[in-house]
Amino acid sequence: xxxxxxxxxxxxxxxxxxxxxxxxxxxxxxxxxxxxxxxxxxxxxxxxxxxxxxxxxxxxxxxxxxxxxxxxxxxxxxxxxxxxxxxxxxxxxxxxxxxxxxxxxxxxxxxxxxxxxxxxxxxxxxxxxxxxxxxxxxxxxxxxxxxxxxxxxxxxxxxxxxxxxxxxxxxxxxxxxxxxxxxxxxxxxxxxxxxxxxxxxxxxxxxxxxxxxxxxxxxxxxxxxxxxxxxxxxxxxxxxxxxxxxxxxxxxxxxxxxxxxxxxxxxxxxxxxxxxxxxxxxxxxxxxxxxxxxxxxxxxxxxxxxxxxxxxxxxxxxxxxxxxxxxxxxxxxxxxxxxxxxxxxxxxxxxxxxxxxxxxxxxxxxxxxxxxxxxxxxxxxxxxxxxxxxxxxxxxxxxxxxxxxxxxxxxxxxxxxxxxxxxxxxxxxxxxxxxxxxxxxxxxxxxxxxxxxxxxxxxxxxxxxxxxxxxxxxxxxxxx
Numbered sequence: 001x002x003x004x005x006x007x008x009x010x011x012x013x014x015x016x017x018x019x020x021x022x023x024x025x026x027x028x029x030x031x032x033x034x035x036x037x038x039x040x041x042x043x044x045x046x047x048x049x050x051x052x053x054x055x056x057x058x059x060x061x062x063x064x065x066x067x068x069x070x071x072x073x074x075x076x077x078x079x080x081x082x083x084x085x086x087x088x089x090x091x092x093x094x095x096x097x098x099x100x101x102x103x104x105x106x107x108x109x110x111x112x113x114x115x116x117x118x119x120x121x122x123x124x125x126x127x128x129x130x131x132x133x134x135x136x137x138x139x140x141x142x143x144x145x146x147x148x149x150x151x152x153x154x155x156x157x158x159x160x161x162x163x164x165x166x167x168x169x170x171x172x173x174x175x176x177x178x179x180x181x182x183x184x185x186x187x188x189x190x191x192x193x194x195x196x197x198x199x200x201x202x203x204x205x206x207x208x209x210x211x212x213x214x215x216x217x218x219x220x221x222x223x224x225x226x227x228x229x230x231x232x233x234x235x236x237x238x239x240x241x242x243x244x245x246x247x248x249x250x251x252x253x254x255x256x257x258x259x260x261x262x263x264x265x266x267x268x269x270x271x272x273x274x275x276x277x278x279x280x281x282x283x284x285x286x287x288x289x290x291x292x293x294x295x296x297x298x299x300x301x302x303x304x305x306x307x308x309x310x311x312x313x314x315x316x317x318x319x320x321x322x323x324x325x326x327x328x329x330x331x332x333x334x335x336x337x338x339x340x341x342x343x344x345x346x347x348x349x350x351x352x353x354x355x356x357x358x359x360x361x362x363x364x365x366x367x368x369x370x371x372x373x374x375x376x377x378x379x380x381x382x383x384x385x386x387x388x389x390x391x392x393x394x395x396x397x398x399x400x401x402x403x404x405x406x407x408x409x410x411x412x413x414x415x416x417x418x419x420x421x422x423x424x425x426x427x428x429x430x431x432x433x434x435x436x437x438x439x440x441x442x443x444x445x446x447x448x449x450x451x452x453x454x455x456x457x458x459x460x461x462x463x464x465x466x467x468x469x470x471x472x473x474x475x476x477x478x479x480x
Contacts, residue, residue, distance in 0.1 A: 028365040033382035035365045041382035042247040042310060046301060050249050053290070053297040060289030063280070071289050074296040081299050082240050082254040085216040086208070086229040093260030095281055096252065096292055100209035102283050103239035103255040105140040108174060109283075110237070110257070110265035111203040112144055115173035117265075128167045129176035130159035132183055134207055137176055146173075157186035157335030165196050172202060179208040179215065179228040183369055183376065184334045185341025187211075191227045194234030203236045209253065210378070212240030214339055217311035220304075226338070230258060237262070243291075245340075245380065247310065248298045251291035310381040314340045317387045318379045324391040328398050331355075334374050343374040350401055358397035364390065 030039040031047065041047070057071070065072045079094040088094070097103045112125055124147060129137050131150045141148045149172075151163040159177055168175075175197050177188040190206060197204035206228065208215070219225045230238065239255050242248040257263045270278045302310070318340045325331050325342075330350045334343035346352035356366055356375050367376035383390075 029363065033380075033386045034363050036377040036379070036383070037365070037367045040244050040247055040378075040380045042302075042380070043382070046247060046298065049297060049301055050294045054249060054294045055290070057289035057293040060293075062287035062289050062292055063285050065281075068289060071292050075292050078242070078252075078292065078296050078299065079254055079256070082212070082242070083256055086212060086238060086240065086256065087231045088256050089230060089258060091260060092230070092256060092258050093263050094254055094256035095263065095266070096295070097255055097282055098251045098284055098287070098291070099243065099253045100134065100207070100239060100241045101136040101139065103209065103241075103253045104134065104136045104205070104207060105143070105283055106255055106266040107205045107237045107239060108137070108140045108144055108146065110262060111174040111205065112146060113265040114203065114262060122171060122173070124171055125173045126169060126171045127174045127176060128164055128172055130164070130178070130181070130188065132157060132159070132181035132186070132188075133176050133178055134182055134209070137207075147171075153186075157181065157184045159188040159193060161189055161192045161196060164193060165200075168196070168200055168202070172200070175202050175204045177204065177206055179206050179211045180337070180339055180341065182210055182341070184343040184374075185337030185339050186335040187226050187228065187338055189226075190235070191232055194232045197236070198234040204234055206235050206238045209239050209241040210244050210341065211339055212238070212254075213242065213245040213307070214311055214314070217304075217307045218315065218339070220308060221312055221315075223315070230256075242295045242298070244378075245311075245314075246295070246298065247302065247381075248295040249291060251288050252295035311340075313381045313384045314379050317384045318342065320387055321377065321379065321391070324394065328395065330398050330402070334372060340379040342377045342379070343369060344377065345372050345374040346401075350398075354401050354404065355394070355397045358400050359390075359393055362393045362397075364393065 028035050031041055031044075033041055060068050060071060062068065062071050062075070065075075075096050078096055083092060083094060095106075097106060108127065111127075115125065116122060125145075126147045126149050127137065127141055128149045128151060130153050132153050133150075138148050140146070149167045151167050152160050154160050158181075164175065175193060177190050177193045179190060180187045194204055196202075208228065211228070215225050215228060229235070235258065237255065237257050239253060240246075242252040242254060243250045246252070255266075266281070268280045321342060322333060325333055325344055330346055331352075332345050332347060334345050337343070344352065346355060352373050352375055353368055356368055359366060359375075368374075369376050
């Protein structure tokens with residue numbers, strides 16, 4: 001297949017826009033609230049405001065804070081506003097980043113460099129985090145030369161504090177807890193983890209990327225919220241994404257430190273470059289001015305009243321979903337989620353991935369999860385207008401799965417054969433099978449039926465083989 005080359009002549013704006021709109025028709029309807037992850041939609045009015053403000057700063061680069069003083073001022077004010085919501089002490093400080101992954105990366109870099117300043121003799125530094133923590137922690141550790149010690153969760157999906165303390169060693173430089181964890185929306189026992197951090201004089205980072213713009217407003221609405229922010233002594237740093245429940249455009253997160261002096265450990269400076277002294281406050285060099293300005297605009301457009309209304313609608317929609325799921329004996333909610341995130345599993349012998357496939361055929365997009373198999377729903381304000389339609393489709397999907405139970409025996413036999421066969425096949429054959437599954441799963445349109453693929457992945461005898469399949473899938477998706 002020939003590769004695309006640069007057109008010899010430029011095309012008209014109308015032609016380009018028509019082609020993009022044609023391609024976009026294959027995407028899931030994000031603005032129609034058909035997506036239960038990835039997108040946090042508020043309203044047409046806010047969407048239009050974000051587009052206008054982002055456009056005003058589409059050329060500006062926040063790499064140099066002195067070049068565009070308006071961006072510098074807006075970033076400071078965004079950090080101050082988010083800090084006030086999470087009770088950041090007066091001596092605290094922070095910075096905007098491109099998202100939760102960068103926020104976690106920088107928190108881990110800061111914790112690592114701080115520990116090495118105190119204990120330069122350390123080697124093979126370790127991070128202790130529950131298995132439910134976001135994989136960006138493992139990704140950052142991979143780049144930073146850290147080792148993550150994963151600890152188990154309890155029956156409800158929250159971090160097991162006894163296991164966390166048992167995993168601490170002289171090489172530990174950081175503890176991580178989630179408020180809440182992304183897979184199941186379960187809050188870790190932040191106070192207890194913070195007590196462990198104080199007792200062992202360790203840095204504690206709270207990943208509130210997905211919950212940080214919900215908990216403050218749930219509390220103001222009168223709901224019981226477990227302690228999670230800087231009011232808990234022992235929390236060193238905390239991250240909040242504005243492009244999730246802050247309803248800002250992608251590329252806007254905030255990383256906060258209890259003491260501003262700790263922020264210096266995330267910085268990078270190189271003074272030997274012929275192009276001049278190169279200081280960088282974040283991992284990224286070039287930073288989008290549009291994301292900063294739009295985040296500032298959204299905070300001021302919604303204000304406290306707007307966020308209270310958005311949080312109330314999202315929470316009420318979540319309760320409506322819980323009620324509907326509770327009426328379906330085949331389904332259950334994983335763990336004890338307190339916020340606006342749900343994971344829905346299926347009781348044996350029902351297959352939750354088949355439920356997901358039927359929902360996909362109806363135009364819904366839900367993440368598939370494992371351990372246990374489940375469907376993930378992140379509920380935002382926009383879902384309030386489509387929740388009844390979704391519940392109707394969910395009930396129809398469960399009914400269809402009921403009717404397909406007769407084929408479950410054949411499926412179990414097939415998975416057993418795959419599991420046995422993979423244990424006997426040479427490694428190169430397993431890799432070839434993984435590549436084949438990746439190719440067949442990769443299409444130009446959103447996947448509609450994934451139960452078979454997840455069934456095969458679930459039958460692979462080792463995590464390494466699953467990771468091989470995922471790597472090959474990425475290769476196929478990126479092309480080239």
